[in-house]
Amino acid sequence: MRYEELTIEGRNAVLEAFRSGKTIDKVFVLEGCQDGPIKTILREAKKHGTMVKFVSKDRLDNMSETKKHQGVIAYAAAYNYATVEDILAKAEENGEPPFIFLLDGIEDPHNLGAIIRTANLAGAHGVIIPKNRAVGLTATVAKTSAGALNYTPVAKVTNLSATMKELKKQGLWFVCADMDGEVMYRQNLTGPIGLVIGNEGDGVSKLVRENCDFTASIPMKGDIDSLNASVAAGVLAYEIVRQRLQKK
Structure with a gap:
């Protein structure tokens, strides 16, 4: 099964991706950001063993395709992983x-x-x-x-x-x-x-x-x-x- 959406931006979108069972390879979070939605995303990342990187706003802005990342961008796997x-x-x-x-x-x-x-x-x-x-x-x-x-x-x-x-x-x-x-x-x-x-x-x-x-x-x-x-x-x-x- 293939995942078509590879870059996921925004708090709700990233949270939904985790909860829908998508395989998330990495999450990039704005450094110093500790509000409620971000904490929930970090909890989900920990639960799924996903790597988290805290990065600067400039780095997120450069990575962002939508320019509406809200301090979080996730990379989903292009394909499902096997065991x-x-x-x-x-x-x-x-x-x-x-x-x-x-x-x-x-x-x-x-x-x-x-x-x-x-x-x-x-x-x-x-x-x-x-x-x-x-x-x-x-x-x-x-x-x-x-x-x-x-x-x-x-x-x-x-x-x-x-x-x-x-x-x-x-x-x-x-x-x-x-x-x-x-x-x-x-x-x-x-x-x-x-x-x-x-x-x-x-x-x-x-x-x-x-x-x-x-x-x-x-x-x-x-x-x-x-x-x-x-x-x-x-x-x-x-x-x-x-x-x-x-x-x-």
Whole structure:
């Protein structure tokens, strides 16, 4: 199901969006504003685990399309989020060991869209993203995914490390993309696997890395030191695909 209204402005509109069950990714509130309606919106945001940012009037004015934001603007998801259980169920339906992408803080919507597109074409069962410090399912992500969002479930979780620990109990193991890791061609990347891709600038965070079982690197011969996050995800994903096909 798709949400057409991506930017929601004004107190009543934002409150109604929460109460109607829309998935709200972020709420921007005028700093210092503490009146009744704003407090109600903040309560709803807390209840739904939505990220809240307090910003200046200038910032809100710049973001506003209607110029009638009343001190609050919300970003709704372009698509509904799935659950981690939905992703595992998809693998089970297909009779395949789970293959999941876990994205640690991807901030560029074009990268996220491209990775979701790659995940779909590589036969991954879903993508997991964190709630904070990462882009959500915006209209740009949807467009860049070239329709893949209609078929590949994306789950949003509060804590990536905790989710990985839960998935380990279900038999998954995790490989983390890292320039200092063992070359991917020398690794066994078959079985129930989670491919962990880090932030465009900082890579995989320490906590998430500690929950990975292996690190894999892509051999690089050029003069610069790293690939774009979505390209790295594609290269590693297709090594997983190659090894799975070979095993069959």
